[in-house]
Amino acid sequence: xxxxxxxxxxxxxxxxxxxxxxxxxxxxxxxxxxxxxxxxxxxxxxxxxxxxxxxxxxxxxxxxxxxxxxxxxxxxxxxxxxxxxxxxxxxxxxxxxxxxxxxxxxxxxxxxxxxxxxxxxxxxxxxxxxxxxxxxxxxxxxxxxxxxxxxxxxxxxxxxxxxxxxxxxxxxxxxxxxxxxxxxxxxxxxxxxxxxxxxxxxxxxxxxxxxxxxxxxxxxxxxxxxxxxxxxxxxxxxxxxxxxxxxxxxxxxxxxxxxxxxxxxxxxxxxxxxxxxxxxxxxxxxxxxxxxxxxxxxxxxxxxxxxxxxxxxxxxxxxxxxxxxxxxxxxxxxxxxxxxxxxxxxxxxxxxxxxxxxxxxxxxxxxxxxxxxxxxxxxxxxxxxxxxxxxxxxxxxxxxxxxxxxxxxxxxxxxxxxxxxxxxxxxxxxxx
Ligand SMILES: NC(=O)c1ccc[n+]([C@@H]2O[C@H](COP(=O)([O-])OP(=O)(O)OC[C@H]3O[C@@H](n4cnc5c(N)ncnc54)[C@H](O)[C@@H]3O)[C@@H](O)[C@H]2O)c1
Numbered sequence: 357x358x359x360x361x362x363x364x365x366x367x368x369x370x371x372x373x374x375x376x377x378x379x380x381x382x383x384x385x386x387x388x389x390x391x392x393x394x395x396x397x398x399x400x401x402x403x404x405x406x407x408x409x410x411x412x413x414x415x416x417x418x419x420x421x422x423x424x425x426x427x428x429x430x431x432x433x434x435x436x437x438x439x440x441x442x443x444x445x446x447x448x449x450x451x452x453x454x455x456x457x458x459x460x461x462x463x464x465x466x467x468x469x470x471x472x473x474x475x476x477x478x479x480x481x482x483x484x485x486x487x488x489x490x491x492x493x494x495x496x497x498x499x500x501x502x503x504x505x506x507x508x509x510x511x512x513x514x515x516x517x518x519x520x521x522x523x524x525x526x527x528x529x530x531x532x533x534x535x536x537x538x539x540x541x542x543x544x545x546x547x548x549x550x551x552x553x554x555x556x557x558x559x560x561x562x563x564x565x566x567x568x569x570x571x572x573x574x575x576x577x578x579x580x581x582x583x584x585x586x587x588x589x590x591x592x593x594x595x596x597x598x599x600x601x602x603x604x605x606x607x608x609x610x611x612x613x614x615x616x617x618x619x620x621x622x623x624x625x626x627x628x629x630x631x632x633x634x635x636x637x638x639x640x641x642x643x644x645x646x647x648x649x650x651x652x653x654x655x656x657x658x659x660x661x662x663x664x665x666x667x668x669x670x671x672x673x674x675x676x677x678x679x680x681x682x683x684x685x686x687x688x689x690x691x692x693x694x695x696x697x698x699x700x701x702x703x704x705x706x707x708x709x710x711x712x713x714x715x716x717x718x719x720x721x722x723x724x725x726x727x728x729x730x731x732x733x734x735x736x737x738x739x740x741x742x743x744x745x746x747x748x749x750x751x752x753x754x755x756x757x758x759x760x761x762x763x764x765x766x767x768x769x770x771x772x773x774x775x776x777x778x779x780x781x782x783x784x785x786x787x788x
Contacts, residue, residue: 357383357384357748358748359382359383359384359385359386360384360385360386360431360432360744360747360748361386361387361388361429361430361431361432362375362378362385362386362387362388362430362431362432362433362434363387363388363389363390363391363419363429363430363432363433363434363454364387364389364390364391364392364401364405364433364434364436365391365392365416365433365434365435365436365437365445365449366391366392366435366436366437366438366441366445366459367390367391367392367394367397367398367400367401367436368392368397368436368437368438369436369615369616370436370459370486371401371434371436373731373736374434374436374457374486374736374739374740375387375405375434375740377737377740377741377744378405379404379405384741384744385740385744386405387401387405387407388407388411388429388430389407389411389412389413389419389429389430390402390405390407390411390412390413391412391413391414391415391416391418391419391445392412392414393414393415395414398412398413398414399412411429416444416445416448416449417448420448420449420452423452430454431455431747432454432455432456432457432482432743432747433449433454433455433456433457434456434457434743435449435456435457435458435459436459436486437459438532438539439459439461439464439533439539439540439541439545439546440539440540442458442459442461442462442463443463443468443471443472446458446462446472447471447472447475450472450475450476450479450481450483451475451479452479453479453480453481454481455481455482455483455746455747456476456481456482456483456484457484457486457739457740457743458483458484458485458486459485459486460485460486460487460549460550460553461541461545461546461549461766461769462485462759462762462763462766463766464540464541464542464545464770465770466767466770469763469766469767469770470763470786472759473759473760473763476759477760482746482747482758483758483759484739484742484743484746484756484757484758484759484762485553485757485759485762486739486757487549487550487553487554487557487739487757487762487765488550488732488735488736488738488739489550489551489553489554489698489732489735490553490554490557490735490739490755490757491732491734491735491736491737491738491739491742491755492698492722492726492732492733492734492735492738493701493722493725493726493733493734494696494698494701494703494722494733494734495554495558495698496738496754496755497703497720497722498558498685498687498694498696498703499557499558499754499755500754501694501705501720502558502687502689502694503754505691506691506692506705506707507687507688507689507690507691507692507693507694507705507707508689508690508691508692509668509689509690510558510559510561510668510687510688510689511668511669511688511689511690512668512669512670512671512687512688513555513558513559513668513669513670513671513685513686513687513688514670514671514672514684514685514686514687514688515551515554515555515670515671515672515673515683515684515685515686516672516673516674516675516682516683516684517547517548517551517672517673517674517675517683518675518678518680518681518682518683518684519547519674519675519676519677519678519681520677520678520679520680520681520682521600521601521606521677521678521679521681522606522610522612522613522681523612523613523681524676524677524678525601525606525612525643525647525677526606526612526613526616526617526643527546527547527613527616528543528546528547528652528654528676529576529601529647529650529652529676529677530642530643530645530647530650530652531616531617531642531643532616532619533546533547533654534650534651534652534654535651535652535653535654536653536654537653542654542655542769542773543654543655543656543658543674543676544569544571544655544658544660544674544769544772544773545766545769545770545773546654547674548658548660548672548674548769549765549766549769550765551672551674551683552660552662552672552764552765552766552768552769552772553757553762553764553765553766554685554765555662555670555672555765555768556764556765556768557761557765558687559664559668559670560761561666562664562665562666562668563664563665563764563784563786564662564663564664564665564670564764564767564768564784565663565664565665565783565784566662566663566781566782566783566784567660567661567662567663567768567771567772567775567781567782567783567784568660568661568772568775568780568781568782569658569659569660569661569772569773569775569776570658570659570776571655571657571658571659571674571776572655572656572657572658572776573652573653573654573655573656574656574657575656575657575677576647576648576652576656576676576677577648578648578649580648581646581648581649582595582598582599585599585646585648585649586646587645587646587649588603588637588638588639588644588645588646589601589602589603589604589637589644589645589646590603590604590608590634590637590638590644591638591639591644593646599647600677600679601646601647601648601677603637603643603644603645606643607633607637607643607644608630608633608634608637611633614626617641617643618633618636618641620636620640620641620642621633621636621641654676655674655676655776656675656676656677657673657674657675657676658673658674658772658776659671659672659673659674660672660673660768660772662768681699682697682698682699683697683698683699684696684697685697685698685703691707691708692705692706692707692708692715693705693706694706696720698733701721701722701723701733702719702720702721702722702723703719703720704717704718704719704720705717705718705720726738738755739755739757742755742756746758763786764784764786767784767786768784771783771784
C-alpha cells in the first residue's frame with residue numbers, strides 16, 4: 357500500500373489531532389511539508405514530524421511558488437486553518453489539483469461553498485470535510501441500523517447539542533469562536549454544522565428543502581449577571597466562589613480545555629505555573645472576563661426546524677452553558693425508533709412487538725471501540741484513515757464526507773441563521 361504524503365496547512369490543535377496518525381502509522385501517512393505563518397508552529401511541526409525546515413512555508417503562495425520550480429511535494433493537504441482562512445487557503449490548493457481534508461466549517465456562506473465544490477470538481481480533487489462525528493462508532497452504528505431498514509422510513513429526527521458550561525466558556529463565550537466578526541462563524545455554524553450534517557447524512561434518501569429557526573442571546577447578557585458582578589472574576593467579582601461561569605472554577609481549580617485557555621501566555625500550556633495562570637486571568641486573559649459582560653455576539657440558544665423533500669422533518673436545538681454537556685439523538689421511523697446520547701456511548705433501538713402489541717428494545721454499547729484520547733469519540737482517527745484510503749483510491753466508506761455529500765448540512769445552517777434574522781421560512785434551492 358502506498359504511503360500517502362501530506363502537507364499540513366495550519367499546524368494548530370486540529371492538525372495535531374489528525375497528524376498524530378502519521379507518527380503511529382508511518383507506513384500509511386507522512387507529513388512532508390508545513391504551511392503556517394507562525395514560525396513557532398512551523399518549528400514545532402518540523403521537529404514533531406521530522407520535516408526539514410526548508411520544507412516549511414509561511415504561506416500557501418510560498419509553497420506553490422516552490423512547487424512551480426521543484427515539482428509537486430505531496431498527494432494531499434490537511435487544511436486545519438481557522439474558519440476565516442479556509443476559503444483563502446483552500447482555493448489556490450484546489451486549483452493546483454490537491455486532494456484535501458478540510459476543517460469544518462468549509463466557509464460561512466453559500467456562494468463560497470459552491471465555489472469550493474465546483475473548483476474541487478473541475479480540478480479532479482478529492483475533497484473531504486472534517487465532519488468527524490460521522491466516523492464515531494456511535495453515529496456509524498446508528499447509520500447502519502437506519503440503512504438496514506429496521507426502523508423503516510425516517511419520519512422525524514431530533515437532535516440536541518447541549519454545550520456544557522466549561523466548553524461554552526472556553527470556546528464560545530470567552531474563546532476564539534466567541535464572535536462572528538472575529539472568526540466569521542455563527543454559533544450554529546461553528547458548533548452545530550456537525551449536527552445538521554448528521555441529520556442530512558442519516559436522512560440522505562431525500563434532501564432538505566425548507567428551514568426555519570428561532571434563537572438569540574437572551575440569557576448571557578449583562579442584565580442577567582449576578583447582582584453586583586464585576587468585570588473580571590478573579591479581580592473584582594463578589595461571586596467568584598459561587599457563579600457557574602467563575603474563571604476560578606473553570607480554569608484555576610479544574611483547568612478545563614487548557615489548550616484553549618492559555619494561548620495568550622507565551623509558553624507551552626503544560627509548563628505554565630498556577631501563579632502565571634491566575635495572574636493572566638486577573639489582567640489580560642480574555643478567559644478571566646465576566647461571562648455575562650464579555651464582548652460576544654453569538655446566540656446562547658437556538659432552535660432549528662427542517663423540512664425534507666419527501667415530507668420528513670427534523671429539529672435541532674443548541675443550548676450554551678448546559679449543566680450536563682451532551683449530544684442527544686432520537687430518530688422516529690415508520691417501524692421503530694432509535695434513541696441515544698453519544699457521551700454514554702449507548703443507544704437503543706425499539707421495534708414493534710406484534711404478539712404483545714407493545715415494543716421490543718435492544719441496547720447497543722460502542723464504548724471500547726475507540727481510543728479514549730480521541731477528541732471526538734473515535735471520529736478524528738476514523739476520518740484520517742478514510743482520507744488516506746480515499747487518496748489511495750480505496751472504496752469510499754459509508755461515513756465519507758466528500759464535499760458533494762457534505763453541503764446540505766452547511767446549507768441548512770446558512771438558511772437557519774437567515775431565518776432567525778428574517779423571521780421567515782427559508783428555502784434550500786440546491787436539489788439532489
Ligand atoms: N472537526 C471538528 O470537530 C473541529 C473541532 C474544533 C475545531 N475545528 C475547526 O478546526 C479549525 C482549526 O482549529 P484549531 O483549534 O486547530 O485552530 P488553531 O488556531 O490551533 O490552528 C490554526 C493554525 O493555522 C495557522 N494559520 C493561520 N493563518 C494561516 C494561513 N494563512 N495559512 C496557514 N496557516 C495559517 C495558525 O498559525 C495556527 O497554527 C477551525 O476551523 C475550527 O473551527 C473543527
